[in-house]
Amino acid sequence: MGKVGFILCVCTGDCPGFASMNVWDLINQVRLALPVEWAIVHPQLCETDGDRFTKNLLELIRQNQLKYFIAGCSPNMQRKLIGTHFKEAGLNFEDWVMPLDVRNMTTDQAFDAIESQLEKWVKIDD
Ligand code: SF4
Numbered sequence: 001m002g003k004v005g006f007i008l009c010v011c012t013g014d015c016p017g018f019a020s021m022n023v024w025d026l027i028n029q030v031r032l033a034l035p036v037e038w039a040i041v042h043p044q045l046c047e048t049d050g051d052r053f054t055k056n057l058l059e060l061i062r063q064n065q066l067k068y069f070i071a072g073c074s075p076n077m078q079r080k081l082i083g084t085h086f087k088e089a090g091l092n093f094e095d096w097v098m099p100l101d102v103r104n105m106t107t108d109q110a111f112d113a114i115e116s117q118l119e120k121w122v123k124i125d126d
Pocket of ligand 1: 009010011012043044045046047072073074077078081
């Protein structure tokens, strides 16, 4: 499957959907226990600076063939909010991003969901 960069997007950190998890515990578990190239927290990928961040990532995709796992809001929302940049760049969002909804989960539930989805993605791509 190649390298995977992991992004946890947390709706500014104030969204009730993320209140049940410890964001820092989760990101540390992901970066230490899962086969990701790196793991980061972004406060709001669908805001203007998030748009710029995504456009920078598109450059990395082209150069390094890096794929992205984005844990945050629903896959449909991610497709609408973030996927437009992929479309504009002539890239298919689905080919490069695994979106996962982790809202209203505890830290452990979110980690398990991420681990399981990552395993499925690896199997699909192998
Ligand atoms: S992309 Fe989704 S998770 Fe991230 S800030 Fe926007 S609505 Fe929230």
